[in-house]
Amino acid sequence: MAVIAVVGHINVETTLRVDGFPVAYTPARYPFFGIQSAVSGVGFNVAAALTTLGSTVRLASIIGRDPTGALVAAALSERGIGSEWVLVAADATAQSVVLFDPEGRRQVNTDLKDMQEMTYPADRFARALSGCSLAVVGNINYARPLLHIARAAGLPLATDVHAIADLDDPYNRDYMAAADILFMSGERLPEPPEAWAGRVMDRYTPEILVIGLGAGGALLATKRDGRVERMPAVRTRDIVSTVGAGDALFAAFLHCYAETGEPATALRKATVFASSKIGAAGGAEGFLDARALDALTVALGHQATGAPSG
Numbered sequence: 001m002a003v004i005a006v007v008g009h010i011n012v013e014t015t016l017r018v019d020g021f022p023v024a025y026t027p028a029r030y031p032f033f034g035i036q037s038a039v040s041g042v043g044f045n046v047a048a049a050l051t052t053l054g055s056t057v058r059l060a061s062i063i064g065r066d067p068t069g070a071l072v073a074a075a076l077s078e079r080g081i082g083s084e085w086v087l088v089a090a091d092a093t094a095q096s097v098v099l100f101d102p103e104g105r106r107q108v109n110t111d112l113k114d115m116q117e118m119t120y121p122a123d124r125f126a127r128a129l130s131g132c133s134l135a136v137v138g139n140i141n142y143a144r145p146l147l148h149i150a151r152a153a154g155l156p157l158a159t160d161v162h163a164i165a166d167l168d169d170p171y172n173r174d175y176m177a178a179a180d181i182l183f184m185s186g187e188r189l190p191e192p193p194e195a196w197a198g199r200v201m202d203r204y205t206p207e208i209l210v211i212g213l214g215a216g217g218a219l220l221a222t223k224r225d226g227r228v229e230r231m232p233a234v235r236t237r238d239i240v241s242t243v244g245a246g247d248a249l250f251a252a253f254l255h256c257y258a259e260t261g262e263p264a265t266a267l268r269k270a271t272v273f274a275s276s277k278i279g280a281a282g283g284a285e286g287f288l289d290a291r292a293l294d295a296l297t298v299a300l301g302h303q304a305t306g307a308p309s310g
């Protein structure tokens with residue numbers, strides 16, 4: 001099974017169920033079992049999803065020396081993700097608060113503390129890459145200098161720049177320029193995703209581009225054959241919260257693509273994996289293992305694409 005290096009953000013995420021957006025003022029609420037805290041963040045979500053699917057992951061990240069950091073260490077151990085490459089180097093661990101409504105819409109509030117000023121040692125990351133077949137580099141600031149370490153190691157590089165609206169986005173262009181497999185969200189695009197995908201493929205050099213389209217599924221563009229196609233979303237259970245849907249899609253795609261080398265098949269399975277994740281409140285919850293993902297994908301194959309399965 002593939003050994004995959006992941007560098008990315010970890011935080012402790014508190015999810016709160018609300019009645020709708022905007023949130024109406026009321027001095028006190030008692031949402032029984034509507035508040036949960038768990039470890040999440042792009043790096044953790046992707047590492048946990050890959051590990052659940054059976055990939056071996058080396059997760060490089062930075063957490064704090066505070067009690068919140070101890071929660072992260074416990075979660076890494078519980079999820080079978082090694083902590084060897086996770087640095088306990090900041091004063092405080094990042095945290096997020098996610099509000100989600102009955103339709104599963106979510107508002108993510110992230111407090112990065114001083115993570116955007118932190119540095120991950122390049123030599124340490126270079127050692128983490130040894131023996132890996134893929135580098136997954138998140139767009140947290142301390143990962144930026146690690147892009148060229150991964151490239152120098154000759155590894156294919158996957159990244160997700162999330163919600164983006166400018167092809168030359170100054171924060172994200174280094175990531176887009178370095179990517180062989182590039183994911184992004186369609187949420188803030190200034191034009192239809194097909195047109196945007198064409199411009200991304202002209203401007204940058206990814207082999208594969210995937211744009212997450214929420215309930216509309218995802219768009220796949222491949223450099224090799226110039227293909228641009230939409231993959232519909234699937235519904236496998238009721239939606240609780242869409243937080244982390246993009247991370248789930250990204251991780252499952254990478255796992256399945258490493259296995260088959262077939263992007264459309266991998267993306268189809270990734271939409272099934274994401275549909276399970278959004279049936280849970282937390283960003284790192286609701287993941288299927290490889291056997292369950294295969295079984296569900298086969299079962300859905302007998303229905304019209306995109307139809308609810310009950």
Ligand SMILES: Nc1ncnc2c1ncn2[C@@H]1O[C@H](COP(=O)(O)OP(=O)(O)OP(=O)(O)O)[C@@H](O)[C@H]1O
Pocket residue numbers: 104162163184185186187211212213214215216217218232233234239242243244245246247249270271272274275278
């Ligand atoms: N409301 C929804 N209904 C059905 N499927 C959904 C919904 N939201 C997300 N999904 C599934 O999850 C996948 C990834 O979600 P989405 O496209 O929103 O990711 P993203 O915008 O890239 O990232 P983010 O997690 O930040 O929203 C979609 O391609 C789809 O398969």
Ligand SMILES: [Mg+2]
Pocket residue numbers: 185186187212213214246
């Ligand atoms: Mg989205």
